[in-house]
Amino acid sequence: MDSGDAVPLSTSFPLPFRVLFLIGLGILGWATNLHGLHLLGIDAVSALELHSGRTFLPTNSPSSRVSWSLRASYMPVYRLFAGYATWCFAGWSLFRLTTHSNTMLVDAFKYIPALSSFGVITTLICPFELCQKRERDLFLQSAARCLFSSVDSPVYFSDVLFADVFTSFAKVLGDVWLSLCMLLPGGSLLSPPPLDGLSQWILPTLMSLPYIIRFRQCLIEHRSPTNTSKRPLLNALKYASSFPVIFLSAAQRIVVLELAEVKGELVAREPWHGEHPLFRLWLLAAVVNSLYSFWWDLTNDWGLNLLKPRSAESRNNPRPLVLPSLHSKTSSITGSSNAHIVTQSHTSSSHQVLGGTIYSHQSYPYGLRPVLLYPLLVYPLVMFFNLVLRMTWSIKLSSHLHSQSEGSALILWLEVAEVLRRWMWVFIRVEWEVVKNAQHKSPITSIRAAPEEVELMPSHRSDPMDDDWVVASERSG
Secondary structure, three states, rough: OOOOOOOOHHEEEHHHHHHHHHHHHHHHHHHHHHHHHHHEEEEEEHHHHOOOOOOOOHHHHHHHHHHHHHHHHHHHHHHHHHHHHHHHHHHHHHHHHHHHHOHHHHHHOHHHHHHHHHHHHHHHOOOOOOHHHHHHHHHHHHHHHHOOOOOOOOHHHHHHHHHHHHOOHHHHHHHHHHHHHHHOOOOOOOOOOOHHHHHHEEEEEEEEHHHHHHHHHHHHHHHHHOOOOOOOHHHHHHHHHHHHHHHHHHHHHHHHHHHHHOOOOHHHHHHOOOOOOOHHHHHHHHHHHHHHHHHHHHHOOOOOOOOOOOHOOOOOOOOOOOOOOEEEEEEEEEEOOOEEEEEEOOOOOEEEOOOEEOOOOOOOOOOHHHHHHOOOHHHHHHHHHHHHHHHHHHHHOOOHHHHHHHHOOOHHHHHHHHHHHHHHHHHHHHHHHHHHHHHOOOOOOOOOOOOOOOOOOOOOOOEEEEEOEEEEEEEEE
């Protein structure tokens, strides 16, 4: 270690521990997603189908217990994270105490991260009732459905969400392979293993796996007898656009070798090789993938109208219906016997509901949509961060850049930023799914000729029979 340098990340926080850290961050992110949706009153239980027979929640639980059900889904995840974090932190602390940031001792004690990783894998597949077995089984079942389900099987929204989150861990999946090579005899935690010959294609193939899963899900949806749109095919094209980024990045080794013959060996340390056509092709693929993915996030995954053509916007906007409650604190979306809907008879631009707003069909904020369940400021902020982090994530999929900075904190921070982006993405994605489900399930198509706005939560007014208000309720016997 050079005297003028700080302790390298490969010494203080080697790649296997970074992988464990990012996995733990994903577990915590999912727990806070479920918890946040619960606090915001979003009925994620129905959207994620957590009350169906495929999961541990009872199929006949009353809809009045939806709030309890969602709490029952995130509290075990918190406990799972607590146990996982304790185990990994103990292993990392032991590694730090034994190596004392001495690069000469790092490889001598690499069995510590190996044992830490082995403990995590063993616990994941453990058949005994410990360490939140129910949650571990749900994870394995969802992974099995994503990997091995038949082409005739339905694609559940929860599995789509699982696979989408998995794409944010594409680089982590590649890091698992690199970590395995480092921990095996002959490997070193201080530098990534050389990738020559056929082995140079193993890393991009593993990184492509999450996108292959989503690509396959989209094709299954497209082949479904109930599908009548091209949306699944266009979605499949989005995931297919990731493959050129990943594999052209692996081909950049050819670029370096060819330029080294002309400019010398120092060219390998340069990040920019714009004079080579393969480099320019990789850069084009990265830009196309990032912009297409950003457009798809806003237009289809979030239902926002910012990047929609005006004709498509008017065609696809939610009709000005009276919707049942989209929040889990009321029960109409989950089959309650009572569904109370309130609409104003006088004109106004919007109406506040718990955690969000419903705007009139003509006056909702530019680029958004009429039904917003979160505060208005959330949407432009999330769109901005999503664009910035989408662009950096395409670079993150480029394995040829990692060899120059694998020991630095830059790559780690980019991976953390992608987990954060996906964490924000999940909130808006589930919100849009809840809104769509409510529109499809609403048995009421209109109240009066042209209602200006609707309220998702029952109104608490002193005089519910005021002439300015109309209260409609539907009771099933």
